[in-house]
Amino acid sequence: MQSLEALAREASALAKNEIIVRSALSEQENEVSRIMQICNACRYCEGFCAVFPAMTRRLEFDRSDVHFLANLCHNCGACLHSCQYAPPHEFAVNVPKAMAQVRLTTYVDYAWPSAFGRLYKRNGLTVSAALAGGLALFLVLGMYMTAGSVPAAGANFYAVFPHNLLALMFGVVFAFAALALGIGVRQFWRNENPGAPSMSAASETAGDVLSLRYLGGGHGDGCNNEDDAYTLARRRFHHFTFYGFLLCLASTCVATAYHYLFRWEAPYALSSLPVFLGSFGGMSLLAGTSGLFVLNLKRHPLHGDRGQRSMDVGFIVLLWLTALTGLILLALRETSVMPVLLAVHLGVVMALFATLPYGKFAHGIFRTAALLKWAIEKRKPSTLLVED
Incomplete structure (x- = not known):
């Protein structure tokens, strides 16, 4: 019986030979294919996350398979520190880095406009x-050109920018972001359509997303960050960021309902539901993005793709600025600097929404789609025939 090392070596050789034939794959996609064939021979990490059981249902990895597995990876780092073939081994198996590079390919390939x-x-x-x-x-500048000076608006934002103007500006930006993301995810889904989701598959996916299950690491003790020690910091800061963003979005939705359904016009009292949700959402978002920024700087150099740091930091900075300018605006909304602060905050928020389809926000959407694909796929019998 062949040893594990011999099986992995044979898989590595086959993968390298296959690269010559599979010219349709990019260099990064070929690397994921090579690594997955080695991992298929080893299977030590099979219980770590959804990537490895999904991997075992395949013998070969085409472009759609590679994109699916790359977006299924949550970059927790557990497999890297557990792998006997990780660098400096000659096989140089680095799943987090290879997957991160392909995820970037999906963001660009499925982006609209490209x-x-x-x-x-x-x-x-x-x-x-x-x-x-x-x-x-x-x-x-628009505010100065229209009013000739900074308007004395008190706490009334709509005295600076009329409600209908704000609704039009943000409506257009939001619609564009939703359309661009929708087109990208549709193309990603059609690449390897697993079929219609069942209620149980959709429910499982929602639970995995809302709990950030796969940021728990291979053993449920958290991710690896700067070394091989497990920490839940990354999962917790993601929770702060994720739910802070949702609270801010809920604040906007409630304020919209107040305005259109009940004819209650802003400004709202500090004790009102929109201000309550926005305040706690902003503080949660500020804490989460600050923590993620620090973790990003400390991350082990073999984790992920260092070339993507500009994209990572760009998204984190926009979220951080959105929370910071929003909280400052709330605190100083009855002062003379409110109009300028409002213009700065609105500019940051518009920039955030305009870049959502192209930055790190997209990874959450693609990851959700990949998790749903996996939830559907694993409920079907495997097409592989196993011979004794």
């Missing part, structure tokens, strides 16, 4: 900062 995806890929932080600053400056 030129925007390529631009953000190369200059994520620069594009984010320039867009936020440019939009904020545009709104400040």
